[in-house]
Amino acid sequence: MYESFFGLSEKPFSIQPDPDYMFWSKGHALAFAMIEYGIMNRAGFTVITGEIGSGKTTLIRHLLNRLGNEVTVGLVSNAVEKRGELLHWVLMAFGKPYEEKPVVALHSDFYDFLISEYAEGRRTILIVDEAQNLGPQTLEELRMLSNINADKDQLLQVILVGQPQLKTLLQDPELVQFAQRIASDYHLRPLNADETVAYIQHRLDKAGARDEIFTRSACQRIARATRGIPRLVNVLCDTALVYGFSTGTRVIDVDLIEEIIKDKAEYGIFQYDDPPRAEVERSEDAPQKPAALPDGKSVYWRKHKVISIE
Numbered sequence: 174m175y176e177s178f179f180g181l182s183e184k185p186f187s188i189q190p191d192p193d194y195m196f197w198s199k200g201h202a203l204a205f206a207m208i209e210y211g212i213m214n215r216a217g218f219t220v221i222t223g224e225i226g227s228g229k230t231t232l233i234r235h236l237l238n239r240l241g242n243e244v245t246v247g248l249v250s251n252a253v254e255k256r257g258e259l260l261h262w263v264l265m266a267f268g269k270p271y272e273e274k275p276v277v278a279l280h281s282d283f284y285d286f287l288i289s290e291y292a293e294g295r296r297t298i299l300i301v302d303e304a305q306n307l308g309p310q311t312l313e314e315l316r317m318l319s320n321i322n323a324d325k326d327q328l329l330q331v332i333l334v335g336q337p338q339l340k341t342l343l344q345d346p347e348l349v350q351f352a353q354r355i356a357s358d359y360h361l362r363p364l365n366a367d368e369t370v371a372y373i374q375h376r377l378d379k380a381g382a383r384d385e386i387f388t389r390s391a392c393q394r395i396a397r398a399t400r401g402i403p404r405l406v407n408v409l410c411d412t413a414l415v416y417g418f419s420t421g422t423r424v425i426d427v428d429l430i431e432e433i434i435k436d437k438a439e440y441g442i443f444q445y446d447d448p449p450r451a452e453v454e455r456s457e458d459a460p461q462k463p464a465a466l467p468d469g470k471s472v473y474w475r476k477h478k479v480i481s482i483e
Contacts, residue, residue, distance in 0.1 A: 175418035176380075185380035186411040188226075188404055192235040196228075196375050196403070198368045200361050205232055207359040208332060212244075212298065215327045216356035217319055220304075222340045223361030226404025229334050232361075233300060245295050250302040259307075259314045263299060284321055287328040298330045305335035309347050316351045363401030366393055372403065373410060387413070390427040398434055398445040409433065409445065 176183060185194075195201070204221055211219030223229050233248075240246060247266030260279050264271040269286060271279060290297045301307070307315070319329045333339065340360060343352050364372055370392040377386055387395075387410070395413075399405035412433055413425045422429060434445050 175414045178418045179386055179414060179423065180381065180383055181377075182381035184411070185376040185382070186407040186414070188407050188411075190228075190231040190234050192231060192238055194376055194379055195231060195235050196372045198364055198372070200364075201228055201232065204229075204359045204361045205235065207357045208232065208236060211332065211357035212296075212330065214356070215296070215330060217327050217330065218351075218355045218357075219330070219332045220339070220343065220355050220358040221332070221334045221361060222337055222358075224363060224402055225336055226402045227361045227363060228403050229361060230302060233302060233332075233334060240298075243295055244298055245290055246298050246300060248300045248302065251306075259311050260318065263318065266299065267297075283318070287321055291326065291328050296330065297328060298332065300332045300334065302334045303336075304333040305337075305339040305342065307342075309342070309345060312342070312348060312351055316354060319354070364396070364403065364406075365401060366396040369393075369396035369399070369401050369406060372406060376407075376410075385424060386417075387425045388427065391425050391430045394427045394430045394434075398430070405445075408443075 175181075187194075204223075208219055208221065210216070221229055221232065237246065237248075245267065247263065247268075249262050249266045260276065260283065261271045264279065264283060267286065269282060274282070287297055301315075315331065319327070319331055321328050337360070342348070343355070370389060373387055373392050373395065391413070395406055395409050399409055409430070413429060416429055416433060417423065417425050437443065437445055
């Protein structure tokens with residue numbers, strides 16, 4: 174709609190997770206480093222939490238793009254708390270039959286699958302997205318499923334990704350045994366003001382922008398209004414481009430952002446509000462450019478086998 178008007182090759186602010194637009198803020202770099210650490214060290218459980226729209230799923234998509242044939246991945250993204258069904262979800266994630274068999278037989282099939290993968294030199298990783306929907310009983314079932322080892326090696330590695338409720342859930346005394354199995358975890362925080370400015374410019378650059386489209390003051394206003402949540406930044410920036418296109422405005426300034434926020438307050442479903450400035454600008458010495466992953470020695474895979482349940 175507005176791409177050619179602003180000289181863009183594609184929409185820069187889609188709300189769909191897109192690893193090609195991965196922005197390495199300090200928090201996202203640390204979160205991915207913790208995931209990588211957990212995988213490389215065969216950790217039983219790795220946990221990544223963060224607010225809705227903070228970029229957790231994009232991190233997982235980036236991870237999947239880096240895994241290769243040495244890794245078999247099962248992805249579960251919509252499981253809910255219901256006693257006795259977890260094993261069905263897990264087997265489905267790995268493309269294994271799960272119907273019309275008693276639970277004991279299903280457990281046997283799953284353990285045989287893990288041992289077979291290990292014997293073939295592959296590691297097996299289960300990723301559970303939106304894991305805050307799993308209650309204590311289901312998490313305990315998951316812990317029991319992971320209780321199979323070969324010598325010193327963990328045959329099933331689990332990555333749990335969820336909203337802040339997951340962090341609260343795992344701190345429950347009822348799940349102390351589970352918590353003790355978590356070898357790597359990180360809570361992904363929103364972007365600060367400088368990171369938000371860099372994030373907006375990063376996405377515009379990826380979409381082929383040649384000229385200034387958002388002024389810095391407009392970006393700073395967006396940072397305050399969205400609290401640095403990337404998905405909300407995308408929505409507000411995309412709306413700003415629509416407004417700019419419809420009015421023939423090629424440079425989005427702070428006045429236009431104010432107009433959009435006002436319109437959202439009066440007519441929209443979602444309303445933006447201003448947090449205390451300290452909530453967005455958490456650190457005066459925060460990096461003004463996206464933090465890059467260190468160039469240290471790491472092992473990555475270029476291809477992966479994944480069966481996804483959306």
